Amino acid sequence: xxxxxxxxxxxxxxxxxxxxxxxxxxxxxxxxxxxxxxxxxxxxxxxxxxxxxxxxxxxxxxxxxxxxxxxxxxxxxxxxxxxxxxxxxxxxxxxxxxxxxxxxxxxxxxxxxxxxxxxxxxxxxxxxxxxxxxxx
Numbered sequence: 001x002x003x004x005x006x007x008x009x010x011x012x013x014x015x016x017x018x019x020x021x022x023x024x025x026x027x028x029x030x031x032x033x034x035x036x037x038x039x040x041x042x043x044x045x046x047x048x049x050x051x052x053x054x055x056x057x058x059x060x061x062x063x064x065x066x067x068x069x070x071x072x073x074x075x076x077x078x079x080x081x082x083x084x085x086x087x088x089x090x091x092x093x094x095x096x097x098x099x100x101x102x103x104x105x106x107x108x109x110x111x112x113x114x115x116x117x118x119x120x121x122x123x124x125x126x127x128x129x130x131x132x133x134x135x136x
Contacts, residue, residue, distance in 0.1 A: 011043040012134035014057040014084065015050045015077065019070050019106065020096070021060025024120035025087040029057070031123040039127050042136045050074075055082030055113070058106045061093040067103045074110050082113040082133060086126060091115050 018026060032039040033046070047053050050073045062070055074083070085106040088094040096102050106112055116129045 010134060010136050012055075012130060013045050013047045013053040014055055014130075015048070015053045015073065016046050016057045016059070017066075017070055017073055019058055019060045019066045019090070020063035020102070021087065021089055025059040025089075028120045028123050028126060029059070029086065032127055037123045037127060039123075039130070042127065042131050042134065044127070044130050044134055044136075050076040051078065053077055053081075055084060057084045057086060058090055059086045061089045061096045061099075062103045062106060062109050063101050064103050065101070067109055070106075070109055083110055084114045084116065084130070084133065085112045086116045087121060088117055088119040091117055094119060 016029060031037060046057070050056070055077060056074060058070065074081070083106065085091055089096055090106045093102055093105050103109065114129060114133055116126055118125060
């Protein structure tokens with residue numbers, strides 16, 4: 001994480017990918033942009049294009065239908081890139097472990113640089129972890 005913090009120099013642009021979550025983590029990620037948390041004041045932004053970001057913010061277990069699109073999105077992010085797995089489902093499939101439509105956790109599909117546990121993790125917890133990655 002120290003290496004990524006030095007590389008990002010106080011700014012972090014991420015592409016959020018929902019790989020098959022229940023949307024609990026998405027609610028908390030959306031809350032980060034609210035006036036209460038205002039994540040952009042730390043230089044952390046969510047962007048639409050994977051070609052213009054520093055890494056991916058992935059939520060949910062990786063479903064069989066999302067495994068290939070997630071890999072293609074990962075490949076579209078310029079190197080050096082980081083992958084942040086948010087929530088218990090992204091880390092170990094959570095309550096979806098063993099489900100027929102689940103391929104596996106995010107680390108089963110690509111290397112994960114930062115894991116943020118919780119079901120769902122609090123917006124302040126996510127921001128704190130991302131600030132460490134951004135070096136802010």
